[in-house]
Amino acid sequence: MNKENMKTKPVLFSGIQPSGLLHLGAYIGAIKNWIKLQNEYECFFSIVDLHSITVRQDPKAFRERCYDFLALYIACGIDPAENVIFCQSHVPAHAELTWILNCYTGMGELSRMTQFKDKAKKQEGATVSVGLFDYPVLQAADILLYRTNLVPVGADQKQHIELARDIALRFNRLYGEIFTVPDHFIPKAEAGARIMSLQDPESKMSKSDPNEHGTISLLDSPEVIRKKLKRAVTDSEAEVRFHATKPGVSNLLTIYAAVTGKDISALEAEYQGSGYGKFKDDLAEAVVTFVAPIQERYFELRHDKAALNAILQKGAEQARARAEQMLQKVYEAVGFVVLK
């Protein structure tokens, strides 16, 4: 499809930090909607590498992981010819706008962010960095630089998007209509707003979970996927039913529905009276079938660094051009001397 009429389309922005491996939770919660919405919106998909360094990264592995994520975005179905895909660190305006927005954000607001509280707690004993505290302001800068209308994310990011809205509204009250106030796009609970760990259905599937059996990576082998799903925590009822009292089974049903496109009620009917063994085996095969073409495409793309660099180069240029316009507008509004 040709995006000639690109400027008239509303803008979508989203990103994922290149830390750990991209997993099924992030796919179902966020990327699935990126793919669905990419034709209706002018899209900016970022590899938000500046966010990643709020946790210490090994430089060599970190650099390679940025390429892994780029190849995975494309392998999942994001078309680099039609959308802007870029590394956040290639667009200096993100860091620059963060500084400005820092001066319009309260310590109290950031102290209330649940992701900060959770992550700071996990780092117990170590020094909690200013970067981890300021993380949501960098995220607000990401979003606000592009006149973003819609931000498709999982439920865990709702608070961060609301903060970006609050900052935009506050800034606009002071200086006029500078920023577009963004909306979040979060799937319904049964569509995967929050996919849970296979080992602990009370906590989110997460790439930083030290228990690797709780998370299915998009690059896991069929054997590993089968093993993880066989071990997935359920309950003692042996009844395949979606219900708040059955978080483990409900989570598996959500995953099953997301990877096959079937309705949860149809799956409940299909597995009525059949117990968990067959349900888990079939789910494992459905996940293996789902990730197979993604993996095939990923391995094709991943070895061609020149092609990946060309995509990043083009993405950086397109994103810089757009972000720079907003940054200039902000500098002017605040009252800096702007050289023409």
Ligand code: ATP
């Ligand atoms: P980390 O463990 O480093 O915090 P994460 O595994 O939680 O990472 P992110 O990189 O923070 O994943 O998330 C990427 C995107 O995927 C975000 O939009 C996030 O809301 C969504 N997402 C992440 N995990 C899940 C999940 N378990 N269920 C639904 N959406 C998710």
Ligand code: LTN
């Ligand atoms: N904090 C997000 C990643 C992120 C993001 C963004 C998402 C950084 N900047 C802008 C949407 C829009 C997370 O998933 N942990």
